[in-house]
Amino acid sequence: MSTETPANSNEGKSETVKNGYPQRPITMIVPYGAGGGTDTYGRMLAAQLEKHLGTPITVTNQGGASGSIGTKFVHDASADGYTLLFSAETIGTYRTMGTSSLSYSNFIPIAVTVNDPKLVVVSKKSKYNTLQELLEDMKKNPGKVTMSHSGPGGSGHNQGLILKELGYEVAMTAFDSGNNALLGVLGEQVAFTNPNLSFASGYIDSGDIKVLAVFADERLEKYPDIPAFTEIVPEAKKYLSIPLTPLSLLVKEGTPNEIVEMLRNATKAALEEKEWTEYVETNSAEKLYEKYTDENSMRKFFENWESMICWLQYENGVSNKSPQEFSIPKFQ
CATH class of the missing domain: 3.40.190.10 (Periplasmic binding protein-like II)
Structure with missing residues (x-):
């Protein structure tokens, strides 16, 4: 786990914020191939988010290993708000599947956006x-x-x-x-x-x-x-009752709180843009961002999702590591 300053630190504002974030283009990593549902929603969100951050956002696909390659790339990058992760739900099963040591807990949620219906x-x-x-x-x-x-x-x-x-x-x-x-x-x-x-x-x-x-x-x-x-x-x-395929915008743990708040405010405004809402409604996606509106509710949602899916997979022999090893409570 990162040893960088946690997001809720009470220390003074970072140099990045003092100098005016953002000062340069932002990269959004979609850890799957181009053209899929996560990619199309990520690109739509990036286009709206640019309007409110006032800087270009480049969407880059880094597919492979159920999204863990792109996810690791974001986690290896600096916690400065210039590398975002737009992820599907697979991040919640990396540890129990033995794919990666990373999980939702290694990132700070900016928004849980939509559930693409199955x-x-x-x-x-x-x-x-x-x-x-x-x-x-x-x-x-x-x-x-x-x-x-x-x-x-x-x-x-x-x-x-x-x-x-x-x-x-x-x-x-x-x-x-x-x-x-x-x-x-x-x-x-x-x-x-x-x-x-x-x-x-x-x-x-x-x-x-x-x-x-x-x-x-x-x-x-x-x-x-x-x-x-x-x-x-x-x-x-x-x-x-728990959405199976949530798409989330995340940043690396340790990103300064001021940047996190700026990203959340800009994302909230982006999610109200007409182009975004029309796209979501045309595709009948569930607006999770209207249900999970703060960090506590987003983290609780991730915990419930992991509790259900990780135990379901483990008890059916799909994953080889017990959720208990990672203190994931059993779904009731």
Whole structure:
């Protein structure tokens, strides 16, 4: 863990702030490949944030190892507010998956932005027309209905683990990306998959896939006819009350408090920009920034997320390190 001055230090203002932050361009690291949901939301946020910080923000993709390479790059950089991290949820499982020693606790949250809704989808040619039909087949044929996902520990895989906890055994098949997992459904290699809405919307509009449910406890305003998963499986609310795919803006631990506050204020203003809100609403993303508005609520959300997902993965043999080793309480 960093030995730099913590963000809540009472010492005098940093030289950076005294000299007027920001004085030069800022880099936002998206620790995944270009074109994905995290990347597109990160670039949209950066464009709005520039307006309120008055300096260019360069978005750089540093993919690999579930985002841990780009995450380490940010943590290795100076804690001066000039290197930001826009991350998906994988950072919460690095320690238990053995991917990295870093976690949410090594960063200071600027904003928890949105939750990109997860779906349950099948090919337009599929025999399944409703979620009930799919679930009934899972019950009749445990371990035989096939589901694709983007890799162990990813959000789609986590959905499969939740299905297992709810008594639905599926045959999970890993692909090397969410795109290929969806193509596996379109090519009828597997029965269903669990894409994010931002990624699947084009396929929905073209009619190439059928959406059987939103993997959440509420319907989407944009697609009011698609049922929420909890309407069919009420006991799933235990797991789906916590957003599965949060996207967060973070800075390295030790960043001076004055800079953190400047970034939070600028981000709050950016999230009110019309271009941002229209993009979020068009993609039916959940506005987490309206629910988690201060550091305490953001950190509590991260803790609850880790508590649920890390234990779910560990107890199903996905991760090899116990959450208890990192003082992560068991999800109740």
